[in-house]
Every structure is written in C-alpha cells, then in structure tokens.
Amino acid sequence: MLVVQKFGGTSVADLERISSVCDIVSKSVDSGNSVVVVVSAMSGETNKLIGYANELSDNPESFELDMLLSSGERVTASLLSIALNERGVLAESMSGRRAGIVTDATHTRARIESIDPKPLQEALDSGKVVVVAGFQGVNSDGRVTTLGRGGSDLSAVAIAGALRADLCEIYTDVDGIYTTDPRIEPKAKKLDRISYDEMLELASLGAKVLQNRSVELAKKLQINLVTRSSFTDAEGTLITKESNIMEEPLVSGVALDRNQARVSLGGVCDRPGIASDIFGRLAKSSVNIDMIIQTLGVDDKTHLDFTVPINELLDAKPIVESFVNRGEIEEASYDENICKVSIVGVGMKSHTGVAAKAFATMAHENINIMMISTSEIKVSMVIDEKYAELAVRALHGAYELDS
Numbered sequence: 001m002l003v004v005q006k007f008g009g010t011s012v013a014d015l016e017r018i019s020s021v022c023d024i025v026s027k028s029v030d031s032g033n034s035v036v037v038v039v040s041a042m043s044g045e046t047n048k049l050i051g052y053a054n055e056l057s058d059n060p061e062s063f064e065l066d067m068l069l070s071s072g073e074r075v076t077a078s079l080l081s082i083a084l085n086e087r088g089v090l091a092e093s094m095s096g097r098r099a100g101i102v103t104d105a106t107h108t109r110a111r112i113e114s115i116d117p118k119p120l121q122e123a124l125d126s127g128k129v130v131v132v133a134g135f136q137g138v139n140s141d142g143r144v145t146t147l148g149r150g151g152s153d154l155s156a157v158a159i160a161g162a163l164r165a166d167l168c169e170i171y172t173d174v175d176g177i178y179t180t181d182p183r184i185e186p187k188a189k190k191l192d193r194i195s196y197d198e199m200l201e202l203a204s205l206g207a208k209v210l211q212n213r214s215v216e217l218a219k220k221l222q223i224n225l226v227t228r229s230s231f232t233d234a235e236g237t238l239i240t241k242e243s244n245i246m247e248e249p250l251v252s253g254v255a256l257d258r259n260q261a262r263v264s265l266g267g268v269c270d271r272p273g274i275a276s277d278i279f280g281r282l283a284k285s286s287v288n289i290d291m292i293i294q295t296l297g298v299d300d301k302t303h304l305d306f307t308v309p310i311n312e313l314l315d316a317k318p319i320v321e322s323f324v325n326r327g328e329i330e331e332a333s334y335d336e337n338i339c340k341v342s343i344v345g346v347g348m349k350s351h352t353g354v355a356a357k358a359f360a361t362m363a364h365e366n367i368n369i370m371m372i373s374t375s376e377i378k379v380s381m382v383i384d385e386k387y388a389e390l391a392v393r394a395l396h397g398a399y400e401l402d403s
C-alpha cells in the first residue's frame, strides 16, 4: 500500500515524540508500505513565530510571514528524516517547493493549485520514506506560501490525491471522532467509520479534529482518511464515502456550538429586496450567517431571526442598526446566551421521525427551542445556553449513541 501519514504538532512536540513517530513510520515500512510522511511544526512553534513577527511590527508583510512560518514545518521534516536515517530507515525530507506543491498567490492562506508528484514518486521508487514539510507550497513567482492555520492536514490530503495513495492517516492527540464531546457526555463512543458529509457537519458544528478544508478535499478526491492518535495503538476513525458504510446509523453524532449569537429583528419592512439588502451588507462586512428564519409577513411587516458567530456580532450590530435608523426595521435585539445543538447522520435521509424525536427529547427536558433548521443529514436547534450540556446528553441517550 501507498500510505500518507500526517503528524500534527503535539505528535512531534519534542525529540522524544519524534522518536515515537519513527516507531510508527518504521512499523508501516516494515509491513511493506511505501510511506510519505507530512509533518506540522512542533506544537506551539507557529504561534511563537507569529508572536515574534507581531512584536517587531503591527503589520508584517504577508509574504514575510510565509517565509517565517513555513520554517517551522521544515525544522520538523528534517529532524524526522535525520532520526529515521539514524535508525536505518532510508528517508529524505522535502520542503513544499521540492515536493512540487504549487499554490495561488494568497499569502498566509493560499490554495493548492497543483502538485507535480515526480520528485515524490522518484524518491519513493528509490525505496525512501519521504518526509514533507506540511502547510506550505510556492506560488507561480516561486515565493513560499502557507495554507492557513491547520494547513498540514490539507498538504497531506492533497499529496495523497496526487500520488493516488491508498490511505491518508492523520495522527493527532485524540484517538478519533466521537459520538459527542466526551467531556460533556462520558458515555460518548468512538466511531469506527463516518462519511465525509457527516464529518463536515460535525466539524462545522464544533467537533474540530480535522481541518474542514482537508475533509472537503478528501471527499472531492475520494481519499480514505483515518484520524487516530500517535500516543496509543488504538484504531482511529475512518472517514470515507457513504457507500463504504454499511448499516447507516440513524444519527452518528451530537454536536454543540456555543459560539453563536442570535439576532432578532421585529417589524421588518416586508418588501422585495429587503433580505438581499440586509444580508448583502452583512456579507460585505464578512459576517458569517448561519441559521436564518423569516416568518410570513403580516401588514407589510415581517420577523427575521438569524445567528452569527459571537465574535462577529460586533460587526453585525452597526449594520442592523443602520436599517433601524432608516425605519426599515422596528426593533432589533441580540442574544449571546444561546447555543446550537445538532444531530447529524446520513441515516436520516431514509428514515422518518428523526427530527420529531429530537423535539420530543427537548420537550421532555422542558427545554424551549428558539430556532430550528434542517438539512438532509442534520437537525439543528438553537436553545438557551444554560441547557447546552443537558440537551447534548439527552439527545445522545435518545438516539442510543451510548450503546
């Protein structure tokens, strides 16, 4: 098999951890695999470098930041390669440039445009393990770029795609994807398998283990992803296409997002174009809108509720107030003490009563639902933040995720 193994910052935090990574890599080589390793910077290193730059300047040039930040991953790649060779595992490290990773010119959050797999393939063909510095590429001018925070996951998936690898393993400090946050519900179970779409929903809902862009890319390239821990032998969670998962569970997980605020608009002028005006202005200020509910207009007035990330509420308020001042909205109120709980599962596509059960569960706990939204594989409810954990546990039990 051709395997890409990616190790995150905590897995390469110091020389001792790098030595454990050598164990994992050589085990894979010994079992007959061709291995490409992608590494993050040692944990804390990227933040440290950003801190240095910010001490010297309030506004460092973004291409200088990329020069700086890309160095963290190169340090790890060469150290790991040195350690592997020392053990008799033939290895060679490569920067993003050497690995043929070409990106667009958006410094500090570049997108990968292409990968020329030739240098990687040649090194593999000569029997070497290739250790690639993650999180980086070069633009068409030959300048170093970085892929945005957490971008080493993306490097790994993109390389797996370019080499048509059989598997892309993402090693981190958690042993997989859980049915819900085990800190909230100790009965949470590790999932053996989950589909790309479920993973994307769970991640955007707050279960951040993998960078979302990398899951999207894995879905597009149909790469089987495994997330697992480099600290234990435990098998991780396979993230794969839906048809690889037999016997879909109705609900795979319960997610909680505490990071939302609700904006409620009353007496909104009910004319064509009002939604476009409000949300157009918000979009222009890069405010991310999540749920939107508009009720049927009565007497030329309507009600509009939506949610935004708490830290973007400050940007949203003046925009909303400008509509109030113009008389197009009668009253606006803001509520930060809310949260969003969601159930996610591809099985709900083909079953009825899944949403009804969620509502019944909230009713049973006497929790009022303020907003509801659904997609093909998700039901989300906005509730008072003080019931967040109770709601998660109740839903987890109602769909028998602990059994």
Ligand code: ASP
Pocket (backbone or CB within 6 Å): 008, 009, 040, 041, 046, 047, 072, 134, 135, 148, 149, 150, 151, 152, 153
């Ligand atoms: N070192 C980079 C970061 O901390 C990229 C990564 O670890 O994936 O964001």
Ligand code: MG
Pocket (backbone or CB within 6 Å): 008, 009, 150, 153
């Ligand atoms: Mg990471």
